[in-house]
Amino acid sequence: MSETEHLKETDMVRQPIKSAPLIPNIAPIQFLRQSSSMLDIPIRTTATAVLYYHRFNDFMNSKEKVINVDGSLSEEDVLYQNEELLTTTCLQLACKATEVPRKVRDLVNVGYRYYHPKGTTLDVDENYFKMRSSLVTSELLLVRALGFDLEVELPFAYCLNVLRGLVSIRYFMTDEAKKTTKRHHHSYTAQKEIWKKMENDMEPEMSAIARLAWMYVWDSLCSPKIALTHSIPGIGLGCLYLALRTSEVEMSMSMSEYVDMWGASENISVQAVRDVVTDLLDFYDHFPNITTPTITTTTTTI
Structure with missing residues (x-):
């Protein structure tokens, strides 16, 4: 043969x-x-x-x-x-x-x-x-x-880092923050203090977005299709974008501009983020129709 x-x-x-x-x-x-x-x-x-x-x-x-x-x-x-x-x-x-x-x-x-x-x-x-x-x-x-590959990267940190970036843009728009940034531009300790103050001063609206994005990320990991077929940065960006849209926060950029700004370093396309959002919305559309979950157990031992 x-x-x-x-x-x-x-x-x-x-x-x-x-x-x-x-x-x-x-x-x-x-x-x-x-x-x-x-x-x-x-x-x-x-x-x-x-x-x-x-x-x-x-x-x-x-x-x-x-x-x-x-x-x-x-x-x-x-x-x-x-x-x-x-x-x-x-x-x-x-x-x-x-x-x-x-x-x-x-x-x-x-x-x-x-x-x-x-x-x-x-x-x-x-x-x-x-x-x-x-x-x-x-x-x-x-x-x-698992192919002896136990390292798992999760979207939580990436999603929250992008949100911090969005908050920092709004935070540094104030004159006081601009002066502080210029005065301590090369000081790591000062930058940490700025980030800490920024998070403490986060508006309730942005805090709610963070919690909503966190929930979307967790739900996306529960779906095998989303968790296994999409990239980690794509999931993070998609969940945060959906959180921003569902919370009706005012955004000064389109989805394309949003992805170009925060996903360019990871080579994330607009279509990839759109696919994550679409799959997550489909996930929520089908979820109410799921019957009561059944628990399958056997007494067989390995």
């Missing part, structure tokens, strides 16, 4: 890659948020866990289906079908990647209590140690599925 014929045959049996869905399975996302609140985990770690979850699902949807000779599923498929184990694993790995240590016992107990609200208290018995053992194995599977 020639190489060309072999490639054609391979393409015939390979399943097409599914595009990331716009609307996620809400139950796992809700678990990651609530368990993070119970364990006092910062939002950066929670968002990292959510992205791990999206990336693993994308990996499973794009890989070829493998069934063993005896008909059993592969270890990755077992993890894929066990939401309780998968979400707990994502949260544990995110805690390690972001250096937010949490006890395995606490992660297991919170996960068990969330997915089995009417069950009995999890005792330190054989079942408990089986869950711990499965968590260790599933963590190795998750790391391998």
